[in-house]
Amino acid sequence: DVKVTQSSRYLVKRTGEKVFLECVQDMDHENMFWYRQDPGLGLRLIYFSYDVKMKEKGDIPEGYSVSREKKERFSLILESASTNQTSMYLCASMLGGRSDTQYFGPGTRLTVL
Amino acid sequence: KQEVTQIPAALSVPEGENLVLNCSFTDSAIYNLQWFRQDPGKGLTSLLLIQSSQREQTSGRLNASLDKSSGRSTLYIAASQPGDSATYLCAVLGGATNKLIFGTGTLLAVQP
Numbered sequence A: 001d002v003k004v005t006q007s008s009r010y011l012v013k014r015t016g017e018k019v020f021l022e023c024v025q026d027m028d029h030e031n032m033f034w035y036r037q038d039p040g041l042g043l044r045l046i047y048f049s050y051d052v053k054m055k056e057k058g059d060i061p062e063g064y065s066v067s068r069e070k071k072e073r074f075s076l077i078l079e080s081a082s083t084n085q086t087s088m089y090l091c092a093s094m095l096g097g098r099s100d101t102q103y104f105g106p107g108t109r110l111t112v113l
Numbered sequence B: 001k002q003e004v005t006q007i008p009a010a011l012s013v014p015e016g017e018n019l020v021l022n023c024s025f026t027d028s029a030i031y032n033l034q035w036f037r038q039d040p041g042k043g044l045t046s047l048l049l050i051q052s053s054q055r056e057q058t059s060g061r062l063n064a065s066l067d068k069s070s071g072r073s074t075l076y077i078a079a080s081q082p083g084d085s086a087t088y089l090c091a092v093l094g095g096a097t098n099k100l101i102f103g104t105g106t107l108l109a110v111q112p
Helices: none
Strands: A004-006 A010-013 A019-025 A031-038 A042-049 A064-070 A073-078 A087-094 A108-112 B004-007 B010-014 B019-025 B030-038 B044-051 B056-059 B062-067 B072-077 B086-094 B100-102 B106-111
Touching (some): A019 A031, A019 A087, A042 A073, A042 B086, A073 A087, B044 B056, B044 B062, B044 B072, B072 B086
Antiparallel strands (some): A004 A019, A031 A042, A064 A073, A087 A108, B019 B072, B030 B044, B062 B072, B086 B100, B086 B106
């Protein structure tokens, strides 16, 4: 069974803080993804990575950065958190080919005060 | 730009009913279409994946169909149960990247 874990289920931070969200997968997947999910807007892709140290911007990368130093770990960084980054953040991983599905972590509910 | 729409946004049915959830997409040049389930406050669980060359996929009481030319997919749930209550999302994979484009989901409530 593929397992994708996220470092926190709930997180409360203050405006201006630097925030790290960690995601780890145990299936040697090449591809990893960070999404945010907001009511009425659905899931939107922030960043993705198709290999170690490789990253690509998604649809809404502004205000975020990512790091992938090891294949199993993909971190999302909010350099200076703002209230409009309050959201549910979901990490996913996928094998290299395009015939596979994405496997999602349980999500992190981030609140920025 | 690919857009994915799911109608209805919410659906409530009595237990035991068969039901259909709809998904439409604007660009038929897709690689595959996927259906996911999401329980409140949780991540997504993959239900079915249909390759662009396929017409349907089945898993237990679930059957998903794909009509690429018309830009439509349906998820059929037979003999619904209260445990089926969740949000159902469809997503398409297209283009040169591994980016999934999601619909906003259908919130299903199955009443006992």
